[in-house]
Amino acid sequence: MDNKKNSFLARYVDFASQITDAPLEFHSFLSIATVGAVLGRSRFISFGETQLYPNFYMIILAATAFHRKSTALGISQRTLAFANPTAILPSEFSQEKIQEILEKNPQGTFYYYEFKTLMGLLSKDYMMGCKGFLTELWDCNDEYMRATKTATVCIKNPCVSMLAATTSDWFLSSIKAGDIEGGFLNRFLFVYNDKKVRDDAFPPIANKQKRFALNEMLKNIYNDNIALDGGREMLLTPAAKKLYEQFYHSFVRAYNAISYLYRNLFTRVNIYTLKIAIVLQTCYEPAEVYINENVMAEAIQHSKWLMASLKNLCEGEITFTPAEKNEKAILRIIGQHPDITRTELLRKAHLDSQTFGRVIQTLLEKEQIIFNKKKLEGSQRETMVISLKKL
Numbered sequence: 001m002d003n004k005k006n007s008f009l010a011r012y013v014d015f016a017s018q019i020t021d022a023p024l025e026f027h028s029f030l031s032i033a034t035v036g037a038v039l040g041r042s043r044f045i046s047f048g049e050t051q052l053y054p055n056f057y058m059i060i061l062a063a064t065a066f067h068r069k070s071t072a073l074g075i076s077q078r079t080l081a082f083a084n085p086t087a088i089l090p091s092e093f094s095q096e097k098i099q100e101i102l103e104k105n106p107q108g109t110f111y112y113y114e115f116k117t118l119m120g121l122l123s124k125d126y127m128m129g130c131k132g133f134l135t136e137l138w139d140c141n142d143e144y145m146r147a148t149k150t151a152t153v154c155i156k157n158p159c160v161s162m163l164a165a166t167t168s169d170w171f172l173s174s175i176k177a178g179d180i181e182g183g184f185l186n187r188f189l190f191v192y193n194d195k196k197v198r199d200d201a202f203p204p205i206a207n208k209q210k211r212f213a214l215n216e217m218l219k220n221i222y223n224d225n226i227a228l229d230g231g232r233e234m235l236l237t238p239a240a241k242k243l244y245e246q247f248y249h250s251f252v253r254a255y256n257a258i259s260y261l262y263r264n265l266f267t268r269v270n271i272y273t274l275k276i277a278i279v280l281q282t283c284y285e286p287a288e289v290y291i292n293e294n295v296m297a298e299a300i301q302h303s304k305w306l307m308a309s310l311k312n313l314c315e316g317e318i319t320f321t322p323a324e325k326n327e328k329a330i331l332r333i334i335g336q337h338p339d340i341t342r343t344e345l346l347r348k349a350h351l352d353s354q355t356f357g358r359v360i361q362t363l364l365e366k367e368q369i370i371f372n373k374k375k376l377e378g379s380q381r382e383t384m385v386i387s388l389k390k391l
Contacts, residue, residue, distance in 0.1 A: 003283075007283040007284055008214070008217045008218060008221060008283050009031045009035070009279075009283050011210070011217065012027065012030075012034070012075075013027045013028055014210070015075075015207065015211065015214050016030075016031075016072065016075045017197055018206075018207065018210075019075075019203055019205075019207075020071045020075070020203055021196045021197050021203075022067055022068035022069065022071060022196065022197070023062065023067060023193035023194070023195055023196055023197065024197055025191055025193045026193065027072060027075070028302075029058060029060070029189070029302070030058075030060070030072060030073065030075070030076040031076075032276055032302075033056040033058050033076065034076045034079055034080050034218065035054070035218070035283060036054035036055055036056050036161060036279050037055070037056075037080055037087055037108075037109045038080065038218060038221055038225070038226075039053075039054050039221070039225055039278070039279070039282060040159040041053050041107065041140065041157055041159045042225035042231050043225065043232050043278050043282060044231050044232075044234065044278070045233070045234050045235075045274050045277075045278060045291075047271075047274070050139070051140070051231075052271060052278075053159050053275075053278075054276075055140060055159050055275070056161050056163070056189060056272070057161065057187045057188045058161075058162070058163050058164070058188060058189045058190075059115055059164045059165065059166060059171070059188050059189070059190050059191070060073065060164075060165045060191045060192075061166060061167070061168045061190060061313070062167065062168060062192070063167060063168050063169060066196075067194065069113075069165035069166070069167075070113040070114075070165055072165070073111060073113055073164075073165050076111075076163060077109075077111045077163075079214060080218070082215040082219060083221070083222045084222050087107065087108045087109055088108065088109060089102075091111060091112055093121075094126065095126075095127055095129060095133060098130075099133070099146065099155065100153075102137075102155045102158060102160070103153065103155050106155050106158040106159065107157075107158065107160070108160060108161075109160070109161040110160070110161070110162040110163070110164075111163055111164070112162070112163070112164035113164075113165055114164075114165065114166055115164040115170075116166060116170055118162075118164060122134075131182075131184050132183075132184075133146075134162070135183045135187060137160045140160075142156070143155065143156050143157075168192060168194075168313060185264075185265060186264050186265065187268060189268075189269075189272055190265065190306070190309075190310045192313045193309060221282070221283070221286075224286060232289060233289065234277075234278050234281060234289055235289055236291050236296070237291065239292070240290075240291050240293045240295070240296040243293055243296045244273070244277075244296055247270070247300045247303070251269065251270050251303075251307075254307065258311065259314070259315070261314075262314045265310065266307060266310065266311075269306060272303065273299050273300055274299070276299040276302050276303070277291050277295055277299040278291070280298055281295045323359070326351060326355065326359045327359055327363060329349060330345070330349055330356075330360070330369075331368060331388065333349060334386055334387065338387055338388070339372070339376075339385040339387055340385060340386055340387075341376075341383060341384070341386070342384065342386060360386075367389055368388065368389055369388060369389055370386070370387055370388075370389045371384055371385070371386055372385055372386075372387060
């Protein structure tokens with residue numbers, strides 16, 4: 001039997017990809033996070049004085065609603081709810097209420113079908129301090145304590161996940177430099193993809209047998225691990241450890257080469273690599289406590305994909321000033337329409353001529369674009385066109 005092919009992760013992606021045309025990567029990473037949610041503190045990797053548990057803060061990103069982000073997220077939530085109904089935490093709460101809930105049930109998952117709903121909630125005056133609280137929860141410290149005027153909050157052995165979705169346009173237009181520099185967003189994995197597997201006008205009917213089998217598989221994972229007394233420590237084989245160390249050093253070099261404007265969004269990719277490895281090993285060989293080289297290689301491959309896709313998104317889109325936004329918009333249009341005329345570029349840019357002129361001049365000075373004369377199709381005359389400068 002091929003453990004990987006018959007694992008919960010493979011069956012999850014197979015089921016989800018048949019009923020929605022969302023990008024495959026959404027299902028792949030959500031399947032990992034869903035297993036991590038049911039594992040909670042039952043499995044861990046020792047990391048200095050702390051333990052790394054497979055909880056995930058994750059945001060799936062795509063340009064439009066047609067990429068079925070909410071649909072993909074809903075598959076995860078329904079599967080998790082079947083395995084452990086108490087694992088679903090409320091999306092609307094006050095800081096006092098959620099702390100009260102977590103005192104009684106310290107392991108669970110928040111689902112936000114629109115990430116801006118959570119950010120709006122956290123921006124309210126009465127929620128001051130809650131962002132810091134959620135940031136601290138990610139670390140899964142053995143105990144969280146907070147003294148209030150009337151009582152002392154004590155949450156023992158928390159393990160909280162947070163799975164959300166939003167459009168890349170909203171995320172990039174709303175994010176501020178302070179958000180990136182702070183600790184909250186730095187806890188998240190960002191799964192960005194705009195490539196759908198198909199284009200379904202009407203979603204296919206779900207296969208009930210596959211849905212039932214998937215639910216039972218996750219429930220079995222939950223039941224098999226929830227009883228582990230004190231958790232099961234996962235260890236790395238020497239080959240897996242060497243592979244991770246090589247990845248870590250290459251990750252640090254890549255991180256240092258990323259623009260300081262958004263590099264903090266990548267801060268915990270190396271840690272998530274280990275979390276992913278815990279989930280993969282558990283799904284492929286449930287009784288094995290050693291994470292092998294092949295599993296580590298797959299976890300690293302996931303992380304490299306995450307870094308590449310997020311880097312492309314940030315470099316191409318993320319801005320903190322109107323000037324940066326206009327420059328990147330112009331570069332994106334030229335990239336989509338090589339050898340475009342100035343008139344056509346102005347029309348597509350939706351800028352006034354004065355602003356447009358300043359942006360073009362800035363990009364020329366930065367040596368990011370060039371002007372050329374070229375005979376366009378259907379014309380005998382040479383026309384001045386604009387292209388991206390080749391590096």
